[in-house]
Amino acid sequence: MSKPAIPKGTRDFLPHEVRKRQYIFDTIRQVFELWGYQPIETPAVELLSTLMGKYGEEGDKLLFRILNNGDFLAKADREALQLMDSYRLALSIAKRGLRYDLTVPFARFVVMHQHQISLPFKRYQIQPVWRADRPQKGRYQEFYQCDADVAGADSLMYEAELLQIYDEVFRRLGLKVRIKLNNRKILAGMAEVVGIADHFTAMTTAIDKLDKIGWEGVRAELAQRGIGAEAQTELQKLLHTAQLDALAPLLENSELGRAGIEELRTVWAYLDGITLHQHLSFDPTLARGLSYYTGCIFEVVVDTDAHPSIRMGSIGGGGRYADLTGIFGMKGVSGVGISFGAERIYDVLEALDLFPQGLTQALQVLFVAFDRDTHRFAFRQMSALRQAGIAADLYPEPTKMKKQMKYANALGVPWVILVGEDELKSGKLTLKNMQSGEQSAHSLDEIIAILRASK
RNA sequence: GUGGGUGUAGCUCAGCUGGUUAGAGCGCCAGAUUGUGGCUCUGGAGGUCGCCGGUUCAAAUCCGGUCAUCCACCCCA
Numbered sequence: 133m134s135k136p137a138i139p140k141g142t143r144d145f146l147p148h149e150v151r152k153r154q155y156i157f158d159t160i161r162q163v164f165e166l167w168g169y170q171p172i173e174t175p176a177v178e179l180l181s182t183l184m185g186k187y188g189e190e191g192d193k194l195l196f197r198i199l200n201n202g203d204f205l206a207k208a209d210r211e212a213l214q215l216m217d218s219y220r221l222a223l224s225i226a227k228r229g230l231r232y233d234l235t236v237p238f239a240r241f242v243v244m245h246q247h248q249i250s251l252p253f254k255r256y257q258i259q260p261v262w263r264a265d266r267p268q269k270g271r272y273q274e275f276y277q278c279d280a281d282v283a284g285a286d287s288l289m290y291e292a293e294l295l296q297i298y299d300e301v302f303r304r305l306g307l308k309v310r311i312k313l314n315n316r317k318i319l320a321g322m323a324e325v326v327g328i329a330d331h332f333t334a335m336t337t338a339i340d341k342l343d344k345i346g347w348e349g350v351r352a353e354l355a356q357r358g359i360g361a362e363a364q365t366e367l368q369k370l371l372h373t374a375q376l377d378a379l380a381p382l383l384e385n386s387e388l389g390r391a392g393i394e395e396l397r398t399v400w401a402y403l404d405g406i407t408l409h410q411h412l413s414f415d416p417t418l419a420r421g422l423s424y425y426t427g428c429i430f431e432v433v434v435d436t437d438a439h440p441s442i443r444m445g446s447i448g449g450g451g452r453y454a455d456l457t458g459i460f461g462m463k464g465v466s467g468v469g470i471s472f473g474a475e476r477i478y479d480v481l482e483a484l485d486l487f488p489q490g491l492t493q494a495l496q497v498l499f500v501a502f503d504r505d506t507h508r509f510a511f512r513q514m515s516a517l518r519q520a521g522i523a524a525d526l527y528p529e530p531t532k533m534k535k536q537m538k539y540a541n542a543l544g545v546p547w548v549i550l551v552g553e554d555e556l557k558s559g560k561l562t563l564k565n566m567q568s569g570e571q572s573a574h575s576l577d578e579i580i581a582i583l584r585a586s587k
Numbered sequence: 588g589u590g591g592g593u594g595u596a597g598c599u600c601a602g603c604u605g606g607u608u609a610g611a612g613c614g615c616c617a618g619a620u621u622g623u624g625g626c627u628c629u630g631g632a633g634g635u636c637g638c639c640g641g642u643u644c645a646a647a648u649c650c651g652g653u654c655a656u657c658c659a660c661c662c663c664a
Contacts, residue, residue, distance in 0.1 A: 140656070190662060193588085233664095261664090266588085268658060275664065421663080446664075473664040502622065537624035552622055566624075 141265070141273025148492040153276075155491055156305070156474050156481070157258050160278045163301045164256040167293060169280045172255045174237040176262075180229045186236045186459065194263045196273075197226035230262035234279045235469065242283045243460040251284030251465070258474075270444070270476055281469030283456055288395060291428045291452065292402035294470045295412060298432055298448060301472065303409040306486045308438035309447070310411045312431045314418035315396050316451070318379070321389020322416075325382065326366045328359050335359070339371065340419040371417050376400075379416065395427060411435060420449060427452030430470060434480055442483060447476045496583055497547040497563075499526040500536040510551040513561065513576060520580045540566060547583065 138144065145153065161171075183195055200207075204225045212220035231237050234257045242253060258278045267273060280297060282290045295311060302309045319336055323329045334357035338350050345353070351364050359367075373379045376396055383389030396414060403412075420429045432448035449471055456467030481487055499514050501507040507530040517524040525545075527536040533550075540548050550562040550571070563579055564571035574582065 137655080188662095194662085263663080265663075266661095267656090268660095271663075277664070449664080471664075476664065500623085532621080533623055534620085535624095539624090541624045548624085550622070554622085562622090564623075569624085571623085 139273065141267035141271075143272065143274075151491045152482070152487050153474070153478060155487060156477055157276075157278065159304050160301055160472055160474075161256070161258060163297055163304065164280050166300075167254075167280075167297055169254045169256040172238075172241060172257055173259060174231065174234075174241055174257070176230055176260070177228050178231050178237060178240070180223075180227055182240050183229050183232055183236060187232055191232060194265050195232055196230040196262045196264050197222055198228040198230070200225055200227060231259075232263060233261050234259060234277050234471075235281065235467075238279070238281055238283070238469075239457045239467070240460055242465065243457050243462045246462065252287075252290075253283045254280070255283075256280040270479060272475065276474045278472040278474050279469055281467055283467045284465050285468075286466050288398045288428070289402055290468050291395075291399045292406075294450065294468065295399070295403065295430065296406065296408070298430070298470060299408045299410045299412070302432070305477070305481060307477070307480065307484070308410065308435040309432050310413065310435050312413060312415040312418045312433070313396065313399070313428065314415055315392035315428050316425050317388045317392030317395065317427060318383065318416060319392075319419060321383040321386035321392055322367060322370045324386040324388060326363045326370070328363050328367070331357060331359055335367070336419040337421065339417055340421050342417050374414060374416060376414055392427075399428060420451060424453045425451035426454040428468070439480075439484055442480055444476055444480055447473045447480065449473075493544045493546070495523045495525055495543060495545050496587070497522065497524045497549055498536075498540045498543065498545045499524065499549045499551060500533060500540070501526065501530045502533070502552040503530050506530065506551045506553065506556050509556055510549075513549070513551065516576055517580065517583070520584075522580065522583050546586070549579070 164171075177198065180195070180197065184192055187194070207224060209221055209224035212224065238255065238257065241255075242249070256279065258276060260274050260276050262274050265271060265273060280294065282294075295313070298309070298311050316336075319339070320329070320332060323332045323335055328335060335354065338353040338357070341353065342350050347368060351368070354364050354367070355361070370379070370382060373382060376393060380390075380393045383393060415431075418429060418431055420431065429451035430449060431446045433446050434442045434444050436442060450469050452466065452468040454466050455463070457463075457465040497517065499510040501510040507526070510526050514524045514526045527539060537548065546566055548564045548566055550564060552562075555561050555573075558573065560573040560575055561579060562571055563574050563582065
């Protein structure tokens with residue numbers, strides 16, 4: 133018999149890990165709900181025609197494909213097979229794949245259900261996604277995304293409220309973060325002013341790596357993509373201007389640049405007078421790769437001043453995409469959304485010991501019985517406790533006490549109730565506090581009162 | 588896709604430049620303690636050394652291949 137295993141990049145979760153994960157999901161969910169977002173779910177499996185071409189060439193490679201059922205070779209592309217062209221062959225033998233993110237399925241959802249929802253449609257979604265990436269630390273092939281998006285409204289009010297959601301979720305989790313804000317139109321404006329508008333994607337890709345490779349590295353990468361030294365220097369000067377008012381005159385000659393500045397001012401105006409607990413700042417060097425964002429973009433990182441021990445990439449990101457549903461034939465629907473990186477948040481909370489106490493054990497009391505008769509008696513007493521809303525359990529057989537106590541210990545149950553001949557006769561049960569070791573005899577009602585009080 | 592590390596008991600690992608019966612800690616089981624867990628002590632079970640091949644009188648150890656896994660890069664959460 134071979135040793136059991138699970139696919140690379142996937143994980144099992146033990147009970148205490150699931151409880152901690154659920155604490156994060158619940159916190160995020162509660163804030164989403166408070167801000168008026170509604171839950172939806174979409175299938176894990178989507179048609180590849182829905183997914184392909186939406187995440188760039190790299191993304192397509194990382195899509196998990198599902199082999200067609202039945203005699204898939206009968207309909208296979210024989211020419212591709214002959215040519216050993218795996219990519220082309222795959223198109224003919226797999227028509228489904230696992231979802232890669234939650235945004236594209238959401239766009240599909242909006243188009244398919246446009247008559248059942250009203251715009252603006254505010255939805256949240258907490259579900260796993262899959263990527264055939266090579267796993268490494270903090271990166272998995274199966275992981276959860278927690279997204280909130282608004283479809284069908286241009287109002288910058290939503291940018292402001294999504295920033296508030298970031299602020300509130302991390303406040304509730306007890307984590308200090310820095311929320312960074314920028315606008316793709318400002319980046320586009322910079323490209324125009326510097327005269328490299330035709331290199332916009334290359335520019336954003338390079339800027340995005342600033343944290344990692346520094347200015348030297350960014351300049352090298354810009355040079356490699358055919359951007360001259362003069363443009364590099366000018367661009368660097370613009371990116372160093374982290375004050376909107378100072379940047380505005382420098383982008384005066386770019387229509388896009390002016391629009392970007394104006395949008396950010398509007399977002400700031402909405403947040404005027406609002407109390408935020410986290411550090412929110414305009415960061416002109418925030419670029420967010422080459423994704424589909426067109427307006428405001430956000431990113432959240434752990435505040436290393438407050439938590440100097442943490443080294444972690446972004447734990448959340450999002451932004452505005454002017455044409456959410458265009459790829460599915462529905463024009464004029466703008467979208468804006470944010471995403472929480474739950475797995476990374478978990479690692480950070482764990483490293484900082486920020487999970488609340490008492491998350492790990494729900495069971496309050498374990499019954500320990502000594503023989504057949506008391507075991508049956510204990511079963512009825514346990515049922516009464518459960519009826520009273522107290523999480524109770526009974527060791528499945530009246531074996532040696534040592535074994536049962538050991539089990540209680542391993543579970544981490546705070547209380548044990550001992551049921552033997554004496555208890556059966558007197559009708560009073562022996563309640564033992566597993567931490568202090570103290571024990572005393574009580575009626576069932578008294579026990580219910582004690583356990584309720586100790587919850 | 589590129590580069591590197593690691594595969595030895597259920598888990599974490601030791602085993603020096605090849606040399607008889609492959610070890611430790613934790614965990615598990617039993618006992619010290621037949622109505623009391625955590626701590627301690629005693630004993631026990633548990634391993635085709637990832638797999639295939641090569642070198643050698645001799646391979647866990649050296650070499651080649653293969654598979655798995657982890658880490659870094661690309662990209663991303």
